[in-house]
Amino acid sequence: MAVDNVSMQIDRGEVLGVVGESGAGKSMTGAAIIGLLEAPGRIAEGEILFEGQRIDTLSDDELRVIRGRQIGAIFQDPLTSLNPLHTVGRQIIDTIVTHLKLSQRQARARALELLQEVGIPAAKERIDHYPHQFSGGMRQRVVIALALCADPKLIIADEPTTALDVSIQAQIIALLRKLCDEHGTAIMLITHDMGVIAETADRVAVMYAGRVGEIGPVADIIHKPKLPYTVGLMGSIPSITTEVDELAQIDGAMPRLNAVPPGCRFHPRCAHAFERCHIDLPELIKAGSSEVACWLYDEKKPGKGPSVSRKETARKKKASAKAAEALPLVKVDGLKQYFDVSPPWLTRVLERSGRQIVKAVDDLEFTINRGETFGLVGESGCGKSTVARAIVGLYTPTAGTITYMPGENGGATAKERVAEFDDKIQMIFQDPHASLNPRWKVADVISESIPEDRVSADRVAELLRQVGLADADGEKYPHEFSGGQRQRISIARALGGEPEFLICDEPTSALDVSVQAQILNLMVDLQRRLGLTYLFISHDLAVVHHISTRVGVMYLGRLVEWAETERLFANPQHPYTRLLLQSVPDLSKIGMRRAPMAGEVPNPLDPPSGCAFHPRCPFVQDRCLSERPMSIEVDGTHVACHAVEEGRV
Amino acid sequence: MVAFILSRVLQAFIVMLGVAMIAFSLFNYVGDPISNLVGIQTSAEKREQLRESLGLNDPAPVQFARFISRTVQFEFGISYQQKRSVSSIIAERMPATLELSFVSALLALFIGIPMGVYTALNRNSWLSHAMLSLSLVGVSLPTFLIGIMLIFVFAVQLHALPSFGRGQVVDLGFWTTGFLTASGLKALIMPSITLALFQMTLIMRLVRSEMLEVLRTDYIKFARARGLTRRTVNFGYALMNTLVPVITITGLQLGSIIAFAIITETVFQWPGMGLMFIQAIAEVDIPVMSTYLMLIACFFVIINLIVDLLYYFVDPRLRVDRGW
Numbered sequence: 001m002a003v004d005n006v007s008m009q010i011d012r013g014e015v016l017g018v019v020g021e022s023g024a025g026k027s028m029t030g031a032a033i034i035g036l037l038e039a040p041g042r043i044a045e046g047e048i049l050f051e052g053q054r055i056d057t058l059s060d061d062e063l064r065v066i067r068g069r070q071i072g073a074i075f076q077d078p079l080t081s082l083n084p085l086h087t088v089g090r091q092i093i094d095t096i097v098t099h100l101k102l103s104q105r106q107a108r109a110r111a112l113e114l115l116q117e118v119g120i121p122a123a124k125e126r127i128d129h130y131p132h133q134f135s136g137g138m139r140q141r142v143v144i145a146l147a148l149c150a151d152p153k154l155i156i157a158d159e160p161t162t163a164l165d166v167s168i169q170a171q172i173i174a175l176l177r178k179l180c181d182e183h184g185t186a187i188m189l190i191t192h193d194m195g196v197i198a199e200t201a202d203r204v205a206v207m208y209a210g211r212v213g214e215i216g217p218v219a220d221i222i223h224k225p226k227l228p229y230t231v232g233l234m235g236s237i238p239s240i241t242t243e244v245d246e247l248a249q250i251d252g253a254m255p256r257l258n259a260v261p262p263g264c265r266f267h268p269r270c271a272h273a274f275e276r277c278h279i280d281l282p283e284l285i286k287a288g289s290s291e292v293a294c295w296l297y298d299e300k301k302p303g304k305g306p307s308v309s310r311k312e313t314a315r316k317k318k319a320s321a322k323a324a325e326a327l328p329l330v331k332v333d334g335l336k337q338y339f340d341v342s343p344p345w346l347t348r349v350l351e352r353s354g355r356q357i358v359k360a361v362d363d364l365e366f367t368i369n370r371g372e373t374f375g376l377v378g379e380s381g382c383g384k385s386t387v388a389r390a391i392v393g394l395y396t397p398t399a400g401t402i403t404y405m406p407g408e409n410g411g412a413t414a415k416e417r418v419a420e421f422d423d424k425i426q427m428i429f430q431d432p433h434a435s436l437n438p439r440w441k442v443a444d445v446i447s448e449s450i451p452e453d454r455v456s457a458d459r460v461a462e463l464l465r466q467v468g469l470a471d472a473d474g475e476k477y478p479h480e481f482s483g484g485q486r487q488r489i490s491i492a493r494a495l496g497g498e499p500e501f502l503i504c505d506e507p508t509s510a511l512d513v514s515v516q517a518q519i520l521n522l523m524v525d526l527q528r529r530l531g532l533t534y535l536f537i538s539h540d541l542a543v544v545h546h547i548s549t550r551v552g553v554m555y556l557g558r559l560v561e562w563a564e565t566e567r568l569f570a571n572p573q574h575p576y577t578r579l580l581l582q583s584v585p586d587l588s589k590i591g592m593r594r595a596p597m598a599g600e601v602p603n604p605l606d607p608p609s610g611c612a613f614h615p616r617c618p619f620v621q622d623r624c625l626s627e628r629p630m631s632i633e634v635d636g637t638h639v640a641c642h643a644v645e646e647g648r649v
Numbered sequence: 650m651v652a653f654i655l656s657r658v659l660q661a662f663i664v665m666l667g668v669a670m671i672a673f674s675l676f677n678y679v680g681d682p683i684s685n686l687v688g689i690q691t692s693a694e695k696r697e698q699l700r701e702s703l704g705l706n707d708p709a710p711v712q713f714a715r716f717i718s719r720t721v722q723f724e725f726g727i728s729y730q731q732k733r734s735v736s737s738i739i740a741e742r743m744p745a746t747l748e749l750s751f752v753s754a755l756l757a758l759f760i761g762i763p764m765g766v767y768t769a770l771n772r773n774s775w776l777s778h779a780m781l782s783l784s785l786v787g788v789s790l791p792t793f794l795i796g797i798m799l800i801f802v803f804a805v806q807l808h809a810l811p812s813f814g815r816g817q818v819v820d821l822g823f824w825t826t827g828f829l830t831a832s833g834l835k836a837l838i839m840p841s842i843t844l845a846l847f848q849m850t851l852i853m854r855l856v857r858s859e860m861l862e863v864l865r866t867d868y869i870k871f872a873r874a875r876g877l878t879r880r881t882v883n884f885g886y887a888l889m890n891t892l893v894p895v896i897t898i899t900g901l902q903l904g905s906i907i908a909f910a911i912i913t914e915t916v917f918q919w920p921g922m923g924l925m926f927i928q929a930i931a932e933v934d935i936p937v938m939s940t941y942l943m944l945i946a947c948f949f950v951i952i953n954l955i956v957d958l959l960y961y962f963v964d965p966r967l968r969v970d971r972g973w
Binding site for chain 2: 034036060064065066067068069072073075076077080081082083084085086091094095098099130132143146147149150156343344346347349350351
């Protein structure tokens with residue numbers, strides 16, 4: 001049973017957010033509404049009413065007429081949502097003529113209108129293009145146009161922005177809200193991202209292990225959550241506006257749906273659980289303006305519910321003060337990493353095209369001090385992972401030097417450095433499923449990283465305990481662990497050689513928020529105990545804000561700004577940083593409407609001249625088009641921008 | 650586009666050169682050409698003289714160059730056994746094989762694809778299960794067994810169809826065809842089914858698995874969520890996308906229909922190139938063997954080229970420039 005006794009109501013024109021971690025049954029609920037449950041899934045019990053009409057009992061053909069016409073849908077990945085063999089125009093027209101009595105010509109005119117409405121530039125030409133000719137953000141716009149093309153009354157949007165970059169995500173959310181306001185369309189917004197919900201939804205339903213745990217107005221859910229799970233969830237979300245020492249942590253993971261515990265499904269992880277929670281399954285009961293399924297709010301047990309606590313402490317201040325005194329550990333100087341992506345020579349000769357070089361990293365300069373966490377943020381394709389790979393020695397830099405411990409070892413080249421400091425530098429990757437050898441026992445995975453003369457069962461057990469796993473876990477295989485536990489194994493493996501410096505490339509991006517909080521807390525804890533230095537790479541500004549002492553912002557292979565975390569987030573200098581920070585959906589921005597950053601990241605094969613950001617920059621002047629800005633220091637912030645330099649911002 | 654075709658043609662050329670080298674080396678390494686030409690009584694001097702006059706003492710590259718230049722002029726030498734030029738033997742045998750292969754390919758495609766689509770769309774119907782079980786038979790039974798069984802039932806027991814040969818053929822001058830006479834068509838039935846059966850089941854299974862894959866994709870889910878009709882989703886969206894990868898495999902399979910007609914031709918004594926090849930092997934007829942080798946390679950290369958081009962036309966992702 002994947003979804004159990006879920007009841008919710010969406011009013012006309014309303015945005016209902018449905019949140020929950022992966023496997024909570026959010027998408028399943030959405031699919032059930034439009035009758036797209038995949039076999040062997042079926043609706044075993046309950047009913048779905050649409051405008052008073054029961055729709056779950058309709059035949060497939062009757063339901064088909066409702067799909068698209070009355071209820072539209074948007075899915076997560078715009079790259080795979082469109083048929084690659086048809087032009088976008090044809091796909092829209094197909095859908096229009098299915099539902100509306102229009103001729104091909106009229107349908108085409110309407111398709112064109114729709115494309116213009118969702119903000120596709122040069123829609124007249126673009127209508128005859130194939131999906132692969134559009135960028136991810138543009139494709140999601142096309143998907144929205146497709147969902148809206150018969151003017152449905154409800155749209156089920158399943159993670160509509162998850163696959164997109166922050167600035168594009170903000171554009172899509174704004175667009176979705178605007179269109180639905182104009183057309184009076186209701187939205188069921190399914191997402192795991194509370195920030196998106198905070199900004200978009202009117203009401204929120206929190207799902208856990210196939211059930212609705214709490215449902216209520218968005219402000220109440222975020223500021224006054226009642227269900228202990230929601231409380232923990234809110235506390236575990238890092239924010240760009242508040243500073244906390246440690247994220248609230250819900251231990252454990254959501255139960256698999258074939259092994260749900262008796263009683264309240266959350267009780268094994270709940271700090272407030274009492275006897276009744278172990279036995280009886282709670283139903284939704286009224287509590288203030290919300291409804292919550294928790295025995296704590298039952299009349300028979302009046303008690304004070306849990307509350308969100310965000311303790312402010314001075315961890316980072318201390319750390320950054322210490323780091324400022326410390327010696328630099330890694331110095332990156334003039335790093336360039338180019339990749340040749342030219343087509344074969346015959347094509348080049350015939351089409352008279354030159355070599356194509358992607359400047360993945362172009363002239364990068366920064367230092368990482370001992371004991372600090374240097375955060376590197378940027379949108380996809382900005383070159384942040386390339387930096388990580390260059391530092392760890394997976395690439396030989398095209399130009400520039402990376403120096404490890406510059407004070408003690410003057411200017412070693414990348415290759416020498418790797419040989420000498422092999423054990424001192426380790427890396428943690430994004431996908432914990434792909435980065436562990438599935439055929440090796442965990443103990444073998446970990447002992448591989450320990451220098452040969454020191455390998456022992458005790459050492460492996462010690463490492464496992466260090467990352468919060470049990471000694472016995474060493475005898476298991478990676479597939480027996482959840483995503484979060486696997487990331488712990490990756491960390492244990494990285495710690496095997498007693499490194500000083502860990503490069504973490506999106507270490508929490510594949511994890512759910514509550515698990516992400518566990519991993520982030522673990523990393524902070526390890527840093528404190530082992531005196532580690534981190535290079536933390538992520539696209540998630542909130543996570544970087546939470547964990548880093550200093551932050552660098554990358555755009556198209558260049559570092560546009562770097563400064564201490566607090567300074568950068570409180571007082572951003574570069575226009576890109578400012579816009580990026582504005583784009584981040586955050587819990588504090590309930591119902592906020594804003595103008596998102598325009599444009600998209602340009603093609604790295606053909607970057608704009610001068611300052612790469614100039615096509616999207618509101619402060620652009622002639623100089624930005626021709627001259628590349630150099631990094632200058634303003635009040636401790638390193639920033640590369642003509643406008644800042646000239647005091648125009 | 651031009652670059653794409655040119656590079657493919659270039660690749661094809663290199664492949665053909667490689668094959669020609671193997672065909673050429675057959676002459677020198679499979680038996681001695683002189684002993685194949687002359688009788689036992691010929692003296693050693695005579696043999697040496699013949700060797701010299703045929704240029705067999707020249708260095709290998711020179712001989713190879715000569716071989717290539719003759720080959721491109723369609724001069725493949727004289728068959729050791731039949732004492733006729735190989736090109737005329739081939740010209741005589743080729744229509745039989747090509748007609749048989751053509752009919753088999755049509756059968757395989759026009760029965761295999763619909764069956765694959767049906768079994769993918771109606772995964773749980775009894776008919777699908779029946780087709781899948783039957784297809785296992787098609788895949789696992791050797792061709793010659795099927796051929797012999799067909800002969801036993803339809804020729805020996807029922808006397809409905811001829812058990813061997815092409816029947817009456819019409820000579821069009823450059824081509825002999827069995828399509829124009831009733832006996833010719835009748836003779837085609839059993840060999841073509843025998844030859845098609847394996848490919849048919851293979852294509853069916855391939856189409857089925859590809860289509861099931863496609864039906865699981867997001868764009869199909871999204872198309873259904875938009876309320877498009879079942880027909881549009883299944884045929885306009887799913888089938889089209891299924892065919893993209895199917896084209897490649899199917900193309901290669903058609904090549905192997907021609908190449909592996911050998912067994913079927915032997916079973917039915919079909920006077921095609923496969924039968925000719927079997928006889929040539931039995932008699933160590935090197936010129937025939939080497940020519941057949943090059944011809945089949947040539948078919949494969951041409952079919953591959955066509956498949957690549959088709960791919961290019963079906964899939965817009967290869968056709969148009971990426972991104973903006």
